[in-house]
Amino acid sequence: MKRQEESVTSKEHSKHSKIARPAYGNFGRNEWAIVGAPCGKIKALADDLIKGLSADYKCAYVDAHHANTDEEAVLPGRLASGAVAEYTDQIHYHQFDMKRELNAFQFRQLFQDTDLVLVNGNHEQAKAQVVIIDASKKASLQKRLPQLTNIVLFLLADGMEEVYDFLQEAIPDWQTIPVLQLSETGKVVSFFQEQMLQAKPKLNGLVLAGGKSLRMGQDKGAMAWHGKEQRYHMADLLGELCEQVYISCRTEQQAELDVNYSTLTDTFIGLGPYGAILSAFRKDPDAAWLVVACDLPLLDPATLKHLVEHRNTSANATTYASPQDGFPEPLIAIWEPKSYQVLLSFLAQGYTCPRKVLRICEIHLIESANADALLNVNTPEELEQVQLLLQDKTTY
Structure with missing residues (x-):
C-alpha cells in the first residue's frame, strides 16, 4: 500500500511545471558548515570570519542552544504563557521568538537578505563544508563522513600536520582542496573573500x-x-x-x-x-x-x-x-x-x-x-x- 501511495505522489509531482530553482542550500545561496572541532572553536572561527567579512557582506550564523540537555526547557517571555510568537524591539537589535519548528523553505525566507551564512556543523548541515582537523573531534568527524559532500577548505588545528587518512580515502580529489592553519586568520578571511567574489551573480x-x-x-x-x-x-x-x-x-x-x-x-x-x-x-x-x-x-x-x-x-x-x-x-x-x-x-x-x-x-x-x-x-x-x-x- 505504501509503495502505491509513493507511486501516485510521484506521478502527481511529474505534472507540476518545472521552473528554474535558485541555487539555495538549507539557509541561503552561500553557506558553509564548519565541522571537526568543539563548538567553542567553531564559534571563535565564525566570529573572526564575520569580523573580517561584515564590512562588505551581510553575514549570518546558525547554531543550536548549548544548555545542558537534562535541564528543563524554559520558554522565554510570552511564549511561556501560550503565545506562538513574540517580537521585541531591543533598540540596538531586534528579537523574534517563535514556538514552532522551521523548515528549509522558511529558513531561506528568513536569511534571504544575507550574503553568506556560517553554520555550526556539529548541529546543522550546509551545502558546503569547512573541515577543521582537530584531534579532540576525530572520532566525531569520522561519523559525519556522509555529511561531507562539498568540502572547500581544510583547517589544521594546533598540533595537527595533515588531513586524516579516512578523509583522504573518502574524498578522491582531496589534494585539490586548500589546506590552511586554523590560526592563520587573515588567510582564512582572504579565502572566504575569494569565495564570495567567485559567487558574485552574473x-x-x-x-x-x-x-x-x-x-x-x-x-x-x-x-x-x-x-x-x-x-x-x-x-x-x-x-x-x-x-x-x-x-x-x-x-x-x-x-x-x-x-x-x-x-x-x-x-x-x-x-x-x-x-x-x-x-x-x-x-x-x-x-x-x-x-x-x-x-x-x-x-x-x-x-x-x-x-x-x-x-x-x-x-x-x-x-x-x-x-x-x-x-x-x-x-x-x-x-x-x-x-x-x-x-x-x-x-x-x-x-x-x-x-x-x-x-x-x-x-x-x-x-x-x-x-x-x-x-x-x-x-x-x-x-x-x-x-x-x-x-x-x-x-x-
Missing part, C-alpha cells in the same frame, strides 16, 4: 518593451531615436555590459521582433514592469538583472557604465535617485537575486509597484552626473521636449 540585461504605450499613442519601443528602433538600441547598449540581454515583451509582440535579439515574454501577466522583472527572475533566479525601460531616449553608455561600476551586490538593488523627486528609479536599476523573494512577498501582499519595493527595502542609491539621461517619454508633449534636447545635442 549580470543579465532586460529591456522593458512590453507596454501598450496608450498615453503616447504609438509603440515607444518601435520609435527610432538613434537610427534603429529604441528597443534594439537599448539592447545593444546593455550588450556591452551584460552576459545575456533579453527584450521583454508580450506574447503577441514576439513574432514581430527581430530574431537576432533574444526575447522574454511575460509569465506574470497583467503586472506591467513588475511582472516583467519577476518573469526575468523566473527564467534565471541566480542572475542579477540590469533592467531599463525602452522610453529613455537620452540614456547613454556612460550612465549605464556608472551604474554597473557602482553596483552593490549586498543590496537588493542598485539604482539612481530620480532628479525630479529623489526617489529610486526602478526601471534603470540592477536588481540582485536576493530581491526575487522580496518582489514575490510584496506581490503576495497586493503590491505591484517596483518603486515601492525599492523605497522600503535596503538598496544602494547613487546620483547620476547626467540628469537628462533618466528622462523618460510617455506622452506626445514629453516627446516634443526630448526631440528639442536631441536636436541641441546634435547641434553641439
Whole structure:
C-alpha cells in the first residue's frame, strides 16, 4: 500500500511545471558548515570570519542552544504563557521568538537578505563544508563522513600536520582542496573573500518593451531615436555590459521582433514592469538583472557604465535617485537575486509597484552626473521636449 501511495505522489509531482530553482542550500545561496572541532572553536572561527567579512557582506550564523540537555526547557517571555510568537524591539537589535519548528523553505525566507551564512556543523548541515582537523573531534568527524559532500577548505588545528587518512580515502580529489592553519586568520578571511567574489551573480540585461504605450499613442519601443528602433538600441547598449540581454515583451509582440535579439515574454501577466522583472527572475533566479525601460531616449553608455561600476551586490538593488523627486528609479536599476523573494512577498501582499519595493527595502542609491539621461517619454508633449534636447545635442 505504501509503495502505491509513493507511486501516485510521484506521478502527481511529474505534472507540476518545472521552473528554474535558485541555487539555495538549507539557509541561503552561500553557506558553509564548519565541522571537526568543539563548538567553542567553531564559534571563535565564525566570529573572526564575520569580523573580517561584515564590512562588505551581510553575514549570518546558525547554531543550536548549548544548555545542558537534562535541564528543563524554559520558554522565554510570552511564549511561556501560550503565545506562538513574540517580537521585541531591543533598540540596538531586534528579537523574534517563535514556538514552532522551521523548515528549509522558511529558513531561506528568513536569511534571504544575507550574503553568506556560517553554520555550526556539529548541529546543522550546509551545502558546503569547512573541515577543521582537530584531534579532540576525530572520532566525531569520522561519523559525519556522509555529511561531507562539498568540502572547500581544510583547517589544521594546533598540533595537527595533515588531513586524516579516512578523509583522504573518502574524498578522491582531496589534494585539490586548500589546506590552511586554523590560526592563520587573515588567510582564512582572504579565502572566504575569494569565495564570495567567485559567487558574485552574473549580470543579465532586460529591456522593458512590453507596454501598450496608450498615453503616447504609438509603440515607444518601435520609435527610432538613434537610427534603429529604441528597443534594439537599448539592447545593444546593455550588450556591452551584460552576459545575456533579453527584450521583454508580450506574447503577441514576439513574432514581430527581430530574431537576432533574444526575447522574454511575460509569465506574470497583467503586472506591467513588475511582472516583467519577476518573469526575468523566473527564467534565471541566480542572475542579477540590469533592467531599463525602452522610453529613455537620452540614456547613454556612460550612465549605464556608472551604474554597473557602482553596483552593490549586498543590496537588493542598485539604482539612481530620480532628479525630479529623489526617489529610486526602478526601471534603470540592477536588481540582485536576493530581491526575487522580496518582489514575490510584496506581490503576495497586493503590491505591484517596483518603486515601492525599492523605497522600503535596503538598496544602494547613487546620483547620476547626467540628469537628462533618466528622462523618460510617455506622452506626445514629453516627446516634443526630448526631440528639442536631441536636436541641441546634435547641434553641439
